[in-house]
Every structure is written in C-alpha cells, then in structure tokens.
Amino acid sequence: MDQKESVPTVPRRRAQGLGRERILEACLNLATGTTPDALSFRKIGKELGADPTALYRHFADKDELLLALADKVISMGMIGYVPAPDWEESLRDLMLRIRSSFLQYPQVATLAALRVTGQGGELQFVEAMLSALALAGFSRHEAALVFRACGDFMLAWTGFSAGLLLLGQKSEQDDAAWVSSYDQVAEHDFPLAVTSVREMAAVQDEENYQFALELLLGGIAARLQH
Amino acid sequence: MDQKESVPTVPRRRAQGLGRERILEACLNLATGTTPDALSFRKIGKELGADPTALYRHFADKDELLLALADKVISMGMIGYVPAPDWEESLRDLMLRIRSSFLQYPQVATLAALRVTGQGGELQFVEAMLSALALAGFSRHEAALVFRACGDFMLAWTGFSAGLLLLGQKSEQDDAAWVSSYDQVAEHDFPLAVTSVREMAAVQDEENYQFALELLLGGIAARLQH
DNA sequence: ACCTGAACACCGTTCAAGT
C-alpha cells in the first residue's frame, strides 16, 4: 500500500524492458514457419525492436537461449497430457505429442533436438515416460534403457523431420531426383530399387514416423514376453 | 605415339589441376575428426592449396559437393557387404555398417543425413535392403514401407549421433547438467526421474542405437507373424 | 579452360561507450 508497492500489477508494467519471457515469446513467433536462420540474434533483435546484442544481457549465449526455448516447447507439448490405462497408449501419446510440439517450431527442433534442457518440461516428460514403463512391468534398469531408446528415437527423428521442413522445396527436389535418377539405371543391375522407387518416394515423413513408432512399440511389447 | 599422345599415362599427370576426385579426397580428410565447420570452402581451399572459390569450377554449389561426398561415404560403407542367409542379420548388418561409415565423417553425416544422393552407393544400399526384406517374405508394398522406416531410422539417428560428436564436450556437459539439475529437484514431485537419472545418463549413444535397432527389428519380426 | 581476389550479405560474439 505504500509508494513502492502502489504500482498496480497490470501486465503492461515495464513493457519496454526486454526480460527473458518477452524474448522467448518473440523467438517462438519467429520460429513458427520454415525459414532457415529465423533465430539469428539480428532477426530476434529486429522483432523486439532492440539491438541484437541486448540479448546478451539476459542470456549468456545462444546456447542458453536455445535450451530455454526447447524446454518451453516441451512444456507446451505436455499440456493436457493424461496417462492412459494402457502403458503402450501412454508411450505412443508422449512420443507423438512432444514431436508435434517441436515441429511447430522447426528451428528450435533442429537446434535443440540433441540437447538436454534439464528443466521443468523435460522433467515432466521423463517422469511420464518412466511411469508408463513402470506400469508395463519393466525393472528400473530396463526402464532406463527403454526410455533412452524411445526418447532418442523421438528426438533424433524429430530433428530429422524439422530439418526436412527447413530444407523446404530442396527436399521435394531430392525426392523427384530420387525417382528420375533410378529411372535411368539399368533395371538388370538393381531390379528391386528401380521397381520400388516410386512407392518408396511416395511415403510421407509423418506416416513413416508413425509406422516406425509402431514397429518400435511392437518390439518393446515383444521384449516383455521374454 | 605422336606428339599429342606421347605423354605417359602415369598417375601424376595434371597433378596440380583440381578435379572432382581430388576435391572429394581432400574433403574426406578434413571431415575425419569432430571439428564443426571443417568443411567450409575456405578450409577446403586451404587444404588443396587453391583459392576457395576455385571449387565452383567443379561443383555447382556446396549442395552438389555434399551429395557427392555422402554417396562416396555410403559406397565405402558397402565395401565387403555380403548378404547373410538370415534376412534379419542382413538388415542389422546394413543398418550398422552405413551408420558407422557416416560416423567416420561426422561433418558429412550431419549435413547429408536428410538428403537423397540418387547415386551409386545409395543404390547398392537400397537394393541390398529391399533384397533382405523380400527374403523375409514382405510384399513389394510392405517392403517399401519397412525400408523407409528402417532407412530413415538409421539416417535420422546417425545424423543425431554425428551432431553429438560435433558438439563434443558440450554434449558431455549436458549429461553432467542432466544429473546435477535433477538432483536439485524435489524427489516427491518426480520420483522416477530423480531416481533413474544417473542410470539414464550413463547410457552411451552407440549401445543405445544398437538397443533401439534390436527393438525395431523385433517389431518387424513380430509384424511378419500377422 | 581454369584460377584469383575483392566484394556482398550474412553469422555469433566482444567491448567500449552511452544513458
């Protein structure tokens, strides 16, 4: 009630100050979409209406900014998650929702897929995964191994997919070149490759991930029956 | 025998000319090791004793150079491959040998894991994979789906692993930070994560890939039994 | 026909200077 605390707690106080939260918001805005280098300091600065180097006042370097962004993206992906009665359903849900959250911000996904944030969102995800694996009946040791396999499977493939999104039309050119180059190959030398190239090139990344995920989950289930 | 053709065909003719082969060799030399940006045009030029921009005389751009490099690496990985009597053994072999060939040149792996070379090495790999899947009894359509799942699993994870190699000690710092940050978390809130973090962090990437690969192969085998 | 070197538009990061 005195002069110091009389400033009302309306959200717009210190609106022109930078602050970590405002910076992270601006970064997520920029990271929607598939522009490579969308997250350069110069572009973030422009988005914020501030000098690029002002960011160093709030984050030690690009790395720290990136990890904070990544954890935010994981947290957003965990919103609304509820464990299913079936452990396999929970695993599937987790490995789809974090992936799709990352793919909304491809630039964050490519840069942070191989990093450990060590922060809240990641903790939620890890706890949920381990909980599902415990429910499945895995021992603590086995659960740790299966978690790493699943987690890195998801992160590796998500980084891969995000890279494809950022490649954009270059990736489509690759697929076209795949078909046309195999068409010029002697069918006698590579009969299976030449016959199947169209079918293989037609597979879209998202269905491919889901198919591989089912294979992986199938392998995990098979492992439970000794 | 006349003056034009009298130059002996010893290997050292046009030794100072650049040529695609010499450039590719120099690139592979530079790409051994885990230096990020080892394959910049300026560094390649230095390695060759030529101006960086001279490369544009032999490759349209960095992309074309990269695809040629990637295909060379795949070809090297296929050397000595012989199909096993067991289809599962062949798949495993292929998905380990191409990975390990790429990981000898991490810089090539990160840059080219999500590209299609459309060239000879890739053709050999694709044909060998499809051949193993046909032996397993998969239909043409199913084989195409399983190939894409296996191929992209291998490429995605290999790109992931190469990225870890290039991160170097930063990646080790991440693992250390993983353990220490979870140690500061209330065990009541995240009991499983806090209990298992050491065990999870201890898993090495190579064993992790091999474990996940076995799960995937298990899932494929399970799928064959309807 | 092939190579050179200056130049352009970008990076992340540092640091002295401003307010």
Add this chain to the structure above:
DNA sequence: ACCTGAACACCGTTCAAGT
C-alpha cells in the same frame, strides 16, 4: 542497470579480372 553500435573473425556465393 540496461542498451547501443562498431568491430572481429567467420560463413556461402558472385563476378570481373587475370593467365
């Protein structure tokens, strides 16, 4: 306490000029 702007050492790529 926070922000600015010039500077540094890098990128890939283009282009006029050399031989």
